[in-house]
Amino acid sequence: FTPGTMLVQPSALVKGLADSLPSNVTLYENTAITEVEYGDKVVLKHDLGQITADKLILANNAFGQRFGFSQLKRTMLPVFLYASMTRPLTPSEQAELGGKDFWGVIPSDPFGSTVRRTHDNRILMRNSFSFNPNGKPKPHCLERFISKHQRSFDNRFPMLPDVNFEYTWSGSLALSQNHKGFFGQLAPNVYGALCCNGLGI
Ligand SMILES: Cc1cc2nc3c(=O)[nH]c(=O)nc-3n(C[C@H](O)[C@H](O)[C@H](O)COP(=O)(O)OP(=O)(O)OC[C@H]3O[C@@H](n4cnc5c(N)ncnc54)[C@H](O)[C@@H]3O)c2cc1C
Known part of the structure; x- marks a missing residue:
């Protein structure tokens, strides 16, 4: 914070x-x-x-x-980060989740997760990274990390057991x-x- x-x-x-x-x-x-x-x-x-x-x-x-x-x-160091976003939560799922209706947390540890609740009631989960020396995306990593995002989501939100991801993407950044x-x-x-x-x- x-x-x-x-x-x-x-x-x-x-x-x-x-x-x-x-x-x-x-x-x-x-x-x-x-x-x-x-x-x-x-x-x-x-x-x-x-x-x-x-x-x-x-x-x-x-x-x-x-x-x-x-x-x-x-x-x-050219790396790619990965994120996934769920479908919008239903009204009953929103009630199960509770809390504020819009928020975001970013990790103090760079290898932690960014988690957000969007205005249209989706949950975004961002974690995992890959080394991309040629600056190009690696499609097989995208596939692999969807399941990792789902695992993180399930661990953190056990009150939302039936929520799947609708989007997954990656983006490049640079570390020194x-x-x-x-x-x-x-x-x-x-x-x-x-x-x-x-x-x-
Ligand atoms: C999945 C993900 C989640 C993130 N989450 C957060 C977050 O929650 N909070 C936060 O603060 N930051 C977050 N970041 C980091 C943030 O996105 C970056 O720090 C920020 O975008 C860097 O801005 P920039 O303008 O320096 O570079 P970039 O946004 O990387 O822009 C560089 C631009 O250069 C262009 N370019 C490259 N080569 C060429 C070329 N040869 N010709 C023309 N154009 C070229 C690229 O297309 C790109 O548009 C996240 C990053 C990723 C990937």
């Missing part, structure tokens, strides 16, 4: 920020950068063309290691050995804000 903090719905936050950008900002989604030329201008290449920028702020977490900066090489992120200049016109250590915004 950290006093003065608040719980946000991350998808709503990200979409809300994207919808609130000032008119002089253009957002390119689904535009994977595959090559960069550094110099007076930074040229970012993608499948359909290129983007030229005066300044670059690299904020792509573990993937930042692959953008050609020796000071970032081997500083970040000393728990510090990278924040600062990488080259002329290039800055980095990288290696989240799972600490969110």
